[in-house]
Amino acid sequence: MQEVADLVGDSLELARAAAKAEADVIVFAGVDFMAETAAILSPAKTVLLPAADACCPMAEMVTPGEVRVLRERFPEAAVVAYVNTSAAVKAESDICCTSANAVAVVESLDAEQVIFLPDRNLGRYVARFTKKEILPWEGYCIVHDRMTADEVLAARRAHPEAEVLVHPECRPEVIDLADHVFSTSGMVRHACDSPRREFIIGTEVGLLHQLEKKCPGKVFYPLSKKAICVNMKKTNLAKVCATLEECKPRVTVPEDTAARARVAIQRMLDLPR
CATH class of the missing domain: 3.40.50.10800 (NadA-like)
Structure with missing residues (x-):
């Protein structure tokens, strides 16, 4: 798959590239939240996900309702959503981050308390580099968390x-x-x-x-030969060919959700690199 792709990168690099691409159709060989992010940043384009059942378990470990409960419990806290979250969770958040810019994102906030979603390990790593109080959600990547x-x-x-x-x-x-x-x-x-x-x-x-x-x-x-994301591996050449021929399955995000999620993503993108 990597050899036939036009671009290989992390989820945000790919979403940015999709937004800048001249093509009207984007085939995203990844998992659902990645394709959602591309669709949010490229609302006029058709975004296709060859493996419709390719999900991210960590992204599913937090729901929009749980974010709303956290906001009620910690009303002074800012909510930072890792890009590895659903569009609906991004829509409930103040700003998004990647693993590369998470510290910079947290430091950019005025709030002294930060709810960090959904990865507890990344949240605790960020806490090493800031004086702000990090309140990490108890999610985790099933691939990275099993390394010992x-x-x-x-x-x-x-x-x-x-x-x-x-x-x-x-x-x-x-x-x-x-x-x-x-x-x-x-x-x-x-x-x-x-x-x-x-x-x-x-x-x-x-x-x-x-x-x-x-x-x-x-x-x-x-480090570990067991470090395999089975969901990322669900995309194969046969599925990509079928997707190109049939122009489906298409990934769409409800406009109200997309508009709110776009704000959180754009706030991150607007930060100095």
Whole structure:
């Protein structure tokens, strides 16, 4: 799938690219919240999701109703929604963030209390770099959350010359043992720029293909061979072909929801990079 795509990137990079693309039809080889974000940013375009059942379990761990309850409980708090959320949850939030800009987003807010949705691990990671009180929701990525400190130690023993890069969706004890913590795009940039030759990669194994492609001559080891997102893997060439032929299934977001979610996304996009 990565080899036939016009663009490979993280969810926000792809949504931005979809908005700028000249094409009227966008085929999103990912999960539902990614396609929703593309549809929100490109309301005049047709956004197709080849694997209609490709969902993100973490995005489903928080509902719009739960966000409203949190607002009532913490009326002075700002609500930050990770892009890995549904359009309906984004619509209930003040601003969105990515794993790459989460700290900057939180620091941009006037509120001293921040409700952080839905990833507890990313929320706790952000809390390390701000004086604001972070109130993390108890969601998690089923791929990153299952990585363990023992796996980091074992990987270091197996590859003593390798640098350990992990994603901030990992558990705190895994982050503590890493050399660096990056978003997926940050991992690619760091590996390409680093003089080091070997890297242990603590994220979904699909990223290794891009790392090997963009950093020839360097060696990459998965922190965990079990780090596979089965929902991302639901998209295949046959489904993409069928989607192109039939122009479905189409992803749409109700306009009232899209308009409110667009505000939260745009606030993030308007921040200085």
